[in-house]
Amino acid sequence: MSSSNIKIIPIQQSKIDSVDFNNLTFGTVFSDYMFECDYKDGAWQNPTVKPYENISVAPSARVFHYGQAVFEGMKAYKDDNDAIFLFRPEENYERINKSSERLAIPAFPKDYFFNGLTELLKLDKDWIKKGVGNSMYIRPFVIATQPAISASPADEYKFMIILSPAQAYYAGEVRVLFAEEYSRAADGGVGFAKAAGNYAAQFYPTKLANEKGFQQIIWTDANSHEYLEEAGTMNIFFRVGDTLITTPNNDRILDGITRKSVIQLAKDNDINLEIRRISVAEIKEAAKNGSLKEIFGSGTATVINPIAGFSHGGEEFELPKLDTSYASFFKEKLMNIQYNISEDPYGWRFKI
């Protein structure tokens, strides 16, 4: 793929020597370069890779007033021979445009997305460290920059990609609350989109959950709060007996790439899989009769995140500690593909 349409402005000096790669706090350190492209006069133009720096946006830009913004989350991985890979990046590309469409943001061209990302990762390749668990977190995003505060879609936008080196981290035991009052998304809303506002709206209920000693909330359907949907930055799986269960996608649920990869792996490894609605009552009953073996989340940031316990209606439940879990099985399978350790029968790896 030619990157000739991308302008490159070189850095004066790399910041890499000032970074302690063994003590990274997720999402706080950024690499030398960023990608920037502006939408003006009806077209995306001037795709540029340039030094990571502050940007100048008018205070009247619509993003500040109406939250017209979407983002993606993806990762680059380095193998033992210094080759760099992405995991199913076409899916991220398609999803950001799906999110954009819902927020009335113009679609971003594919060659700019892939050429910009490739150029950026090549320039910042030394920031991607080898070793399973190390990665480069990639954050593409779009913001409405038109300086005008009328409540309508903007006609100017900025598409950017920033890179943040990440280490494997152990989040500690995660206990969750099943939502009984607040909701993340509603029918016909924007829950399926990675729209900035979806995340801000979760902060307050999650803060309340944190104060009660729970790290996260599992959101339930907004109408009845009887059906389990997703974790807000992760999709969610339940293992009852040896059956793996996850909720179907709908317009309230983010169509996770890790989720669809787990589903594929379950099918190909003879794990009994059910994609159907899951009621809170059913999971509480399974916890009481001992058939609930696992709950885990899936998402790019942590791949698979096992859940140690949950609470609902004032009752608390602990999950059993298993020697061989589905969670660790899927995590290993996925990471072996991501880090070029195993075969990739699905063509999920994308070499930079």
Ligand SMILES: *Cc1c(COP(=O)(O)O)cnc(C)c1O
């Ligand atoms: C990003 C995200 C996920 C996970 O998606 P992946 O593609 O697997 O990273 C799940 N739920 C929500 C709400 C998300 O924003």
